[in-house]
Amino acid sequence: MKRSQRNNTVRSPKAIDRSTNVKAAKFPVLSAKTENQKFFAESLSNDAIVVGAGYAGTGKSILACYHAAHKLFHGKIKKIVLLRAYQPLAGRTIGFTPGEAIDKLLPHYQQMIDYLEDFLGKQQVQIHIKSGAIEVCSLETIRGRSWEDVVVIVDESQNLYVEEVQALTTRVGNNCQLIVIGDDSGVQTDITDKKNGLSYLLGIVEKYNIPDVGITYFDIEDILRSGVTKSFVLAYDQELQDSKRKNK
DSSP: OOOOSOOOOOOOOOOOEEEEETTTTSEEEEEOOSHHHHHHHHHHHHOSEEEEEEOTTSSHHHHHHHHHHHHHHTTSOSEEEEEEOOOOGGGOOOOOOOSOHHHHHGGGGHHHHHHHHHHHOHHHHHHHHHHTSEEEOOGGGOTTOOBOSEEEEEESGGGOOHHHHHHHHTOBOTTEEEEEEEOTTSTTOOOOSSOOHHHHHHHHHHHHTOTTEEEEEEOGGGOOSOHHHHHHHHHHHHHHHHHHHHTO
16 A cells, blocks of 8 residues: 655654553554554555655654564564665764674664664574574675565665665565665755665656555654654754755
8 A cells, every 4th residue: 555645734743652561462562653653554564565754753763673573573574684774974984893794784773773672672682683583784785685584674765876776676575575764854865966765766656656565754743752853853854945945
């Protein structure tokens, strides 16, 4: 089911409800609080490719990680694959870091790892990483792969290149779900010289009406992280719009 229209209904943000029902499922309960979060959760339950696009702090990552952890916990998939379009922030980088590939990648993926630890437990996540049931994957290794019995989460997708999106969307095999999340507002996008991968993906799905793809657009009313985060997002968004008007 594709949801391609932005929801402009004004809603009052509330904290995400996280509680544990030990007797029933022995797994945490995460409840969607806004209409767009509910649309996103429904898409996660139904669509082969799920796209969540919108502002920071709207719950895209935590809902995606909860969904993947729940499926792994109940044996509905064999593994979770984590991917992230990591870019040096504003051109800054600490440079070369020692260690194996996993040691270099983990700092970029820590937020998703933290969420998985919230739902599965820290020790269990570490066991899953060592066994390969949770795979921290680099983008340059995806070409030629075929994913089956997995949930693949791609974070910061606004910093993907078009060629990377093309590779990702053609890796989906049997019982594979691809979740692509990112902030398409423009403030968090590091790719400025050409079209970013998230915008490209949204355009392709719309143009060709591709089935089994669910798109949820998150707007400012969905920001739940904190009041100050919402205030800064509003300010940065206004600055971006003012800059675009001046450059016309």
